[in-house]
Structure formats: C-alpha cells, structure tokens
Amino acid sequence: MPLSIEEILETVRMTEVEHFDIRTVTMGINLRDCASDDLQRLKKNIYEKIMRVASEHVKAAQKVETDYGISIANKRISVTPISIVADGYYPEDLVEVAETLDRAADELGIDFLGGYSALVQKGFSRGDLSLVHSIPDALARTKHVCSSVNIATTKAGINMEAARLMGEIIKQTAEKTASKDAIGCAKLVIFANVPEDNPFIAGAFHGVSEPEIVVNVGISGPGVILRAIREAPDELDMASLSERIRKMAYKITRAGEFIGKRVAELQNVQFGIVDISLAPTPMPGDSVADILKAMGLEDVGAPGTTAALALLTDSVKRGGMMASSHVGGMSGAFIPVSEDAGMIAAVERGSISIEKLEAMTSVCSVGLDMIAIPGDTPASTISGIILDECAIGIMNNKTTAVRIIPVPGRKAGDSVDYGGLLGKAPIMKISELNNNVFVNRGGQYPAPSRGLRN
Amino acid sequence: MNQLKEEDIRKIAEEALRQLGHSASPESLEKVVKATVSKLESSGNDVVEEWKEVKATRLKSKHDRIIITAFGKNRTGILAGLTAVLAQHQCDIIDLTQKLMQEFFTIMLLVDISESSSDFESIKNDLIQKGEALDLKVIVQHEEIFNAMHRI
Known part of the structure; x- marks a missing residue:
C-alpha cells in the first residue's frame, strides 16, 4: 500500500512541530581488554580503542539525520564500568583515566560519555572503592564524563555503606563544582537495579554481559504523545486514552529502532536495544508534565498524578513492545524536574513537592531526577533520600535512581539555570528531620523475599 | 604497538x-x-x-527512493520550480500528491534517485534552496523512515 499524504504529513508534523527526535544514539564499547598494570599503558589502550572503534560514530549519526530528516540530539558513548577496567588503581590514578575518557570524547565530538561507574550492590572491591572516592575530582575535571554507582538490587539488597558514602560523595562533588552551581552532580546518578544497556545519561554504561561493541538508541517524544492526548475529548475513557498513547508510542519506537539500526549498520556494529523512555526537554511542548496535565489534572502534583503517570508509562511500554523486538534500558517515562518545562513551572507554583515526586518514581522509569536542593542539606539527608528510592526499587523489582544537586549557597525557592538539555532547576524544599542513626547503621540491607524467585 | x-x-x-x-x-x-x-x-x-x-567507505547510501514534502502559501511556479531541480539531477518522479487548504499549499513527491548522477545530499540542498526562493518549507527524507513508522 503506498503511503498516503496524511501519513507523510504526520511524520513531518512530529519532527517539525512536536519536537520528535532521537534523544541519543549511544555506542557501547567493551574496555575490559584495555586493562594494564601500567597506568600510562592503560590510558593509552583506552584512548586508542575508543578513538578507533567510535571514529565514525558522530559522522554516521549525522548522515542518518540528513537522510531521514529526524534529528539526533546527542551522540554518546558508554564504556565498561571503569572500576572493572582500572581495578587496582588509586583514586588519583582514576581521575587521570577520567581525563583520558574526556579527551577521547572531546576529540570525537561526543556529547557525553558514560561508564565512570561501579556496581557495588553487595559490597565494594578495592577498585570500586577507589572509583567512588575519585568521583568528585573526576567530575570536576572533565566535561563529558558521566558517573553512576549501583548500590542496590532486588537480589542483593542495599549496600548501606554505599548509601551513606554516596551522600558524602554527592556533597563533595557539589563543593568541587560550586563555581558552576554544582553541575558535577548533574553527571552523577545513584541506582538500584541498574540496567546494563541503558543509552541515557548519566546512567549509561556498557554492562559486562554486553557484546564487544553495540549501538543502543533512546527516543524522545513527549510532544507527540501530548498531541494525541490533547486531541482526546474529556469523556474518553481510560482504556481508549491508553490506546491513543500506545499508537503513538508504536510509531516513535519504530522510527527509533530504524534510526538506531541504520547508525549501527553504517559502522558495521551490532544493534542493541531501543530505550522507549519518554525523555522531555526544557522546550515548550516537549514535557511529560504537560501530558499528565492534558489527561485532566490542573497541575502535576494534584491527587491522581501518580495514576496518570502509571497509565502513561504502561501504555508507552505496550506500544513500544509491539514496535520493536529489542526494547531495553529503562523504557518508561522520565520525570526530571529541571529538564521539563511543565515540571519546573509546577515546582515554582508550589504544586508539587519532593515527596509527591518520590511517590511518582514508583511507577515511572527512573527516579528522583535533576532535583536541586538547598546547599546546606546534610549528607545524611541525601543518603536517606537515596535509601528511600532504593527501597522502592528493590521492593517493586524496578530501576530507581537519584540524581540530586545540593547547590552550594542556595536556599529553597532560589533557582539555578544550567542551560541546554539540563534546563533550569528551582531549589526544592526538603525535610530537615534527623535520620543520622538510621543511615549510619551500615551492613547490608537484606534482599526482599521477592528477590528469591527460583 | x-x-x-x-x-x-x-x-x-x-x-x-x-x-x-x-x-x-x-x-x-x-x-x-x-x-x-x-x-x-x-x-x-x-x-x-x-x-x-x-x-x-561504509557511509554511502544504498537506498534510492526519497520523499519530498513542501508546504507554504500557494503561488505560481511551485511545482515547476521543484520539478525543474529534480529534472536537473535526472531524478524520476514516481508519485505526486498535492492539497490546497485555503491558501495553504502542501505537496508530496515520491522520487527515484537511482539514475541520478548526483548524491542525495546535493539534491536535498538544491531542493531546500529552491524552496527558500519560493517561500516554501521543503523537507527531503528517504522513504524507508515512513515505511518503518506507518507499515506493520
């Protein structure tokens, strides 16, 4: 059946009016074969491998953009967790490795490089601990490098020492990048149940069970879904609303998979997965919050918001699963604050609190994302927030995360502007109640019984 | 090494x-x-x-059907302008649909560029330039993306 003019115009409208784009094409690169007991040699191996393997990544993505008229916002790289590649080194050595990664990303024209990471859900190896301690300096001295630490899984429980330590690391990262409103914290995320094939930043890394080289793709289409919901009459029931979302999710996932496969094919590497998460941008109309409002809420934060988000997330998954054989990563809806114009406005109006956002993370794809908090927040409070998110994650068998920014010198009600995709972050008020004894208990938080599924 | x-x-x-x-x-x-x-x-x-x-060397396209969408205010010479560019590049027009809604004009062309001596990018640039001269927004894309999105 030939294409109809309506179908063609729909695609054109998605890309031209509704900001439908591919958020990221992320090339995952295995760096385990770069390991060496000589630091200079290790750095050289890593640099040369990335430069060789990803030499055409940006060019291939640009070619696909031109050919198909769909823009690819970011070209990224993810690598094997550096705590594994560079196990046995001291924190100051690891900072040099981070700088090497940054140099490679810069020279290749890569927007972000993820994988300055450690997986410590059941305890630290020496390499893990070195890496975690090196994070503040590594993020302060690099531009493109992103870091993530997985501290909990449904099978292992929560590493309590890691939860406590990460509160401090976040504070130190904020201090070290204080002159830039703690932007280092925007490149650091703490996970529970982290997926190994996630193309999104800051949590992207190339998992140890991944192939040598792979291309994963993340789509972004809140604007497209928003139109589908806005055109729905008020009387439309929930199942029909869900169907509208599914149909749109299907189309954008198909486009995403197609684009990802082409980028992979051009570089003669394996295609991995499509992450069908709806990723908002600060641009007007490209907002997940606006979708929730269009479903019939005065503002995000109104009672019913969590239910609306759950419907959105599930409908997107259903549509995406039909569209692609390989759906992976997070695949749901992101609800970052600073990266979503509707969410920023809701915080500024006082419609939504961090507690409501926490509740929403139990049904969205990730967690408390890009939330700025007062600079004098103690590390133990941040650790407590991390623990709450981990508990939601391990109990519900889902990925949760915390990317939180204690901005030095700022108080609740202030605002910081990071520009670009990171957007503008209003400083949110958080609880000042003391949790010291609880977060300092240490040990291993036991895995929930639902982790025993064999 | x-x-x-x-x-x-x-x-x-x-x-x-x-x-x-x-x-x-x-x-x-x-x-x-x-x-x-x-x-x-x-x-x-x-x-x-x-x-x-x-x-x-891998960065060469092997697919040769493109879809051109153009829209803007109706005026004389739109179709002639676009098709002249295509003729210049030895492109073969396979299908053409146009629609006029009030003063707003939309045109869609399915074009085979396999016989053309020019590459996709130069055809695309020439069409966009022509469009600017005619006050038209011109979008040029390979056909496959539409098939991926609209055909199961």
Whole structure:
C-alpha cells in the first residue's frame, strides 16, 4: 500500500512541530581488554580503542539525520564500568583515566560519555572503592564524563555503606563544582537495579554481559504523545486514552529502532536495544508534565498524578513492545524536574513537592531526577533520600535512581539555570528531620523475599 | 604497538569481502587482506587514520527512493520550480500528491534517485534552496523512515 499524504504529513508534523527526535544514539564499547598494570599503558589502550572503534560514530549519526530528516540530539558513548577496567588503581590514578575518557570524547565530538561507574550492590572491591572516592575530582575535571554507582538490587539488597558514602560523595562533588552551581552532580546518578544497556545519561554504561561493541538508541517524544492526548475529548475513557498513547508510542519506537539500526549498520556494529523512555526537554511542548496535565489534572502534583503517570508509562511500554523486538534500558517515562518545562513551572507554583515526586518514581522509569536542593542539606539527608528510592526499587523489582544537586549557597525557592538539555532547576524544599542513626547503621540491607524467585 | 589483533584482522577481511563482493575468489581476498594488514602494521600510529578511511567507505547510501514534502502559501511556479531541480539531477518522479487548504499549499513527491548522477545530499540542498526562493518549507527524507513508522 503506498503511503498516503496524511501519513507523510504526520511524520513531518512530529519532527517539525512536536519536537520528535532521537534523544541519543549511544555506542557501547567493551574496555575490559584495555586493562594494564601500567597506568600510562592503560590510558593509552583506552584512548586508542575508543578513538578507533567510535571514529565514525558522530559522522554516521549525522548522515542518518540528513537522510531521514529526524534529528539526533546527542551522540554518546558508554564504556565498561571503569572500576572493572582500572581495578587496582588509586583514586588519583582514576581521575587521570577520567581525563583520558574526556579527551577521547572531546576529540570525537561526543556529547557525553558514560561508564565512570561501579556496581557495588553487595559490597565494594578495592577498585570500586577507589572509583567512588575519585568521583568528585573526576567530575570536576572533565566535561563529558558521566558517573553512576549501583548500590542496590532486588537480589542483593542495599549496600548501606554505599548509601551513606554516596551522600558524602554527592556533597563533595557539589563543593568541587560550586563555581558552576554544582553541575558535577548533574553527571552523577545513584541506582538500584541498574540496567546494563541503558543509552541515557548519566546512567549509561556498557554492562559486562554486553557484546564487544553495540549501538543502543533512546527516543524522545513527549510532544507527540501530548498531541494525541490533547486531541482526546474529556469523556474518553481510560482504556481508549491508553490506546491513543500506545499508537503513538508504536510509531516513535519504530522510527527509533530504524534510526538506531541504520547508525549501527553504517559502522558495521551490532544493534542493541531501543530505550522507549519518554525523555522531555526544557522546550515548550516537549514535557511529560504537560501530558499528565492534558489527561485532566490542573497541575502535576494534584491527587491522581501518580495514576496518570502509571497509565502513561504502561501504555508507552505496550506500544513500544509491539514496535520493536529489542526494547531495553529503562523504557518508561522520565520525570526530571529541571529538564521539563511543565515540571519546573509546577515546582515554582508550589504544586508539587519532593515527596509527591518520590511517590511518582514508583511507577515511572527512573527516579528522583535533576532535583536541586538547598546547599546546606546534610549528607545524611541525601543518603536517606537515596535509601528511600532504593527501597522502592528493590521492593517493586524496578530501576530507581537519584540524581540530586545540593547547590552550594542556595536556599529553597532560589533557582539555578544550567542551560541546554539540563534546563533550569528551582531549589526544592526538603525535610530537615534527623535520620543520622538510621543511615549510619551500615551492613547490608537484606534482599526482599521477592528477590528469591527460583 | 604495530601488531594487529585477531579481531582487527577479521574485521579487515569482512570489510574486504563486502567491498569486493561475495563472488571474489579466496585468493584475491587473501591478497587484499594481507596487503592491508602489512600496510597497517608498518604504519604504526596511523592505524586510527587508516581505520577512519576504511570505515568512511561504509557511509554511502544504498537506498534510492526519497520523499519530498513542501508546504507554504500557494503561488505560481511551485511545482515547476521543484520539478525543474529534480529534472536537473535526472531524478524520476514516481508519485505526486498535492492539497490546497485555503491558501495553504502542501505537496508530496515520491522520487527515484537511482539514475541520478548526483548524491542525495546535493539534491536535498538544491531542493531546500529552491524552496527558500519560493517561500516554501521543503523537507527531503528517504522513504524507508515512513515505511518503518506507518507499515506493520
């Protein structure tokens, strides 16, 4: 059946009016074969491998953009967790490795490089601990490098020492990048149940069970879904609303998979997965919050918001699963604050609190994302927030995360502007109640019984 | 470090096979691969550069049907302007639909560019330039993306 003019115009409208784009094409690169007991040699191996393997990544993505008229916002790289590649080194050595990664990303024209990471859900190896301690300096001295630490899984429980330590690391990262409103914290995320094939930043890394080289793709289409919901009459029931979302999710996932496969094919590497998460941008109309409002809420934060988000997330998954054989990563809806114009406005109006956002993370794809908090927040409070998110994650068998920014010198009600995709972050008020004894208990938080599924 | 890894040599062989085509004899393939390997090994630090060249050859499009969408205020010479550009590039128009809604004009062309001596990018640029002269927004895309999105 030939294409109809309506179908063609729909695609054109998605890309031209509704900001439908591919958020990221992320090339995952295995760096385990770069390991060496000589630091200079290790750095050289890593640099040369990335430069060789990803030499055409940006060019291939640009070619696909031109050919198909769909823009690819970011070209990224993810690598094997550096705590594994560079196990046995001291924190100051690891900072040099981070700088090497940054140099490679810069020279290749890569927007972000993820994988300055450690997986410590059941305890630290020496390499893990070195890496975690090196994070503040590594993020302060690099531009493109992103870091993530997985501290909990449904099978292992929560590493309590890691939860406590990460509160401090976040504070130190904020201090070290204080002159830039703690932007280092925007490149650091703490996970529970982290997926190994996630193309999104800051949590992207190339998992140890991944192939040598792979291309994963993340789509972004809140604007497209928003139109589908806005055109729905008020009387439309929930199942029909869900169907509208599914149909749109299907189309954008198909486009995403197609684009990802082409980028992979051009570089003669394996295609991995499509992450069908709806990723908002600060641009007007490209907002997940606006979708929730269009479903019939005065503002995000109104009672019913969590239910609306759950419907959105599930409908997107259903549509995406039909569209692609390989759906992976997070695949749901992101609800970052600073990266979503509707969410920023809701915080500024006082419609939504961090507690409501926490509740929403139990049904969205990730967690408390890009939330700025007062600079004098103690590390133990941040650790407590991390623990709450981990508990939601391990109990519900889902990925949760915390990317939180204690901005030095700022108080609740202030605002910081990071520009670009990171957007503008209003400083949110958080609880000042003391949790010291609880977060300092240490040990291993036991895995929930639902982790025993064999 | 001038020694290539087995993985690299395998990739070179695959690339050579792709470029020579599957009808190539094993002897000619071996010759090409050996020549490439020895060249790479002797050139030392230029390995990255060499790879760039080898990989850059992949960046050629093999799909040859494009869809042109143009819209703007109706005026004379829109169709003539666009088709003149296509004729210049020896492109074959397969299908054409247009719609006029009040003063707003939309046109869609399905075009085969396989016989054209120009590449996709120069055709696209010329069409967009022509569109600007006619106050039209012109979008040029390969057909496959539409099939991916609208056909199960």
